[in-house]
Amino acid sequence: MTEHLLTLALRVLIYPGALFLIFLAFLYEWVDRKFLARVQNRYGPLYTGPSGILQPFADFLKLLSKEDIIPAAADRLLFNLTPIAYSTLPLVALLVIPIDGGEAVLAFDGDLIFVMFLLTLIVVTVFLAGLGSMSRFSIIGGVRAALQMLGYEIPMGLALIGPAVAAGSLSITDIVRWQSTGLRWLILLQPLGFAILVCCMLAELEYVPFDIPEAETEIVAGWRTEFSGRKLALIRLGKDLEVVLASALLASLYLGGAQPLYSLPGSITFLIKTVLVVLLFTFLRGVFARFRIDQMVSGMWRYMVPLAILQVILVEFGVGR
Amino acid sequence: MDENEVLKELKTRLGDAVIEAEVPRKRRIFVKVKVESFRESARFLVKELGFKHISTITGVDLGDSIELIYHLAYQGSIELSLKVDLPKREPKISTITDLIPGAILYEREVHDLLGVVFEGHPDLSPLLLPEKWPKGIHPLRKEYSLESIRKTLFKG
């Protein structure tokens, strides 16, 4: 019994849990920054570590040591709690996704619904963070984040459900296992669902063209304008973890997840797939301009929602399972 | 229409109101009119001759009077400088924003820097000078040197 608890604690805290995920978060931030820089004809991080690979970690440490300012008008409770919540929520969600080939750390039946709930909760946290800062830019940013969610939440939910219907299970571990029998990768069976989920994840991550809640030239840094020091460090970490979560979800649901392939162990295939998804995100955010909030919401409802419904209907009728 | 024709039109129409008129080179005209007939000359130039574009308004402190120069352009080409003299003690003139809406900021600028009051202007609040700038100090007037402004503004 104690041995079991100890293994669980190790798995939650170290590998493939918190510590490993935070390491991944920094690594993927570097991948993202470096690749975006190359897309934009820049060098990106260069000096900290080989090719600047330690730069995200250095930034994190630097922010930890910076002055932590709380605006006089801010709601102190919300202002203090939201950064913690924002960095923990994606971490929790990542625990139900299988990373090292076997079962996820906290796998249970219906954990896909749990992840969807957490994704929504992240946006609620963002909204509360904006509201709690009590600055014009933050409030506008928070409201925009919530408004944007109205646009992408439905298609995202439908795109997450597609694989579950195909695999006949609401557990992510089961969906991965279903795909690994005979290489039935769902990206091949449901390409439409994959495209929709990529779009919605760009919106969830507040990446161009959906970086409306933190549009620099319009509302400074949006909902996180007022955060500084430790809180900003946590928010940046949370954002990086969210990137890991988004790429892990896409890899698990549509790309076969952490399944051993030829002689490669599951964890390595998982890493390769998630890095590919991160590169896809980065490329997409390099080649677009930002939409306006009304254009984004109406576009989502006009194109994404019908397409997502179409995909689910197709799956129901047996196409793509 | 070239610059000489414009000048002829002006002289026949406005007659005695024109004090000085000069064509220094191609596409440049300098005309000085009496204050009383400024409004009429401006209306004639803008509405009938088609000087629809105002480039700017220059104010010059001439010692005991303030000279306003309206730089009007005809189809972007002929630049006519319409001058009018105002008494320095109480510089007042009617606005031309009803004729050319684009003059709105130029009049405010002259109001700020030289203290000319434009009657009928919708909003003569300070445009360039800071909010706390003392009333009655018009920095572009000759009697204010850099030192004197500094002294008035920051006693002690």
Add this chain to the structure above:
Amino acid sequence: MIKVPFGPQHPALKEPENFTFEIDGDIVVAVKPRIGYNHRGIEKAFEQRTYIQNLYLAERICGICSDAHTTCYTQAVESLLGVEAPPRARYIRVIVAELERIHSHSLWLGIAAHEIGFDTLFFYYWRDREVVMDLLESISGNRVHYAMNTIGGVRRDISPEKVSMIKKGLDFLEERMKRYIEMMKTDQTVLKRTEGVGVLKRRDAIDLCAVGPTLRASGVKNDVRADDPYAAYDEIPFNVVTHDGGDVLSRILVRCEEILESIEITRYALDHMPEGMTRVRVPMAVPPGETVSRVEAPRGELIHYAKSNGTARPERYKVRSPTLGNIPALCKMLIGCHVADIPIILAGIDPCFACMDRMTFIDLRNGDEWVWTMQELRRRYRND
């Protein structure tokens, strides 16, 4: 109805100015501009300095269109003196002015891309802008303040080797610009953010006395280079680019196509540059008189008025930069737009607030003039 202040410090404004918006929901219903945060008292300073010193002051009215201001200034003083720059100098003025226009427009296009969140394009434009900056550096020795113009001509000649170098640079730029224009025209996200945004109707543009690309994007064929030619523009054939949309997209396209037009003008000027002197000796004393000088700066019509009184210093010198002329039109465009569109519309007129403001000359805190010696600077930095 809420009031939202925009500036003096705001990421969409690269320079400090203040606009107060009254907003109903997401729609702007009223705008009140408050300018003057950048006033440096240049008009008053002109009256305190000699004509030669003023040449350097005119150069520093603006960082981006520095050549336009000195061209305008030297033309004014030359007209007061009754001299004219020699033909070769006038062609060199055209070449520098057009290269400056290319540099200014590509700078603006980059900023416009940044304002709509398209940072990749921003980096590409600014990388290619380096090419034209290098050309300007090879001609004048400086990247920003070229100091090419002097009263009575230009300071430096353009040698035949440089001519071929400039041509090579222009070929490269032309190819890149054509690609970018094609991209701007077809990219859906760019079109979504710029088409029909910040519309300025032709009538309003004329009534509100808009100038430059802003006016031409509303379908008005107006360009000081063509209408009131100066330097060598009367001998060079070129088109005045106009677009009828009156929206931000039209302003982008006008500037893009003007870059191509500028490349053509520069090529023509390089080929047809007459031989001869680059400057003439001018008399020392400026006789009393007055003059109006106009130049088409990258941002639009620039007008200088000079009045001399026979002494070594001007009696009155007036500068009106294009940005001030476009502010009333800008306020008109902003009414009825979405809050998210404010930055791109504001940027749409290519505002240069340093040009626009020229007046405050005293630091309100302690009344010091901002002239610091190197020692003072050093002392200050050590203490802090």
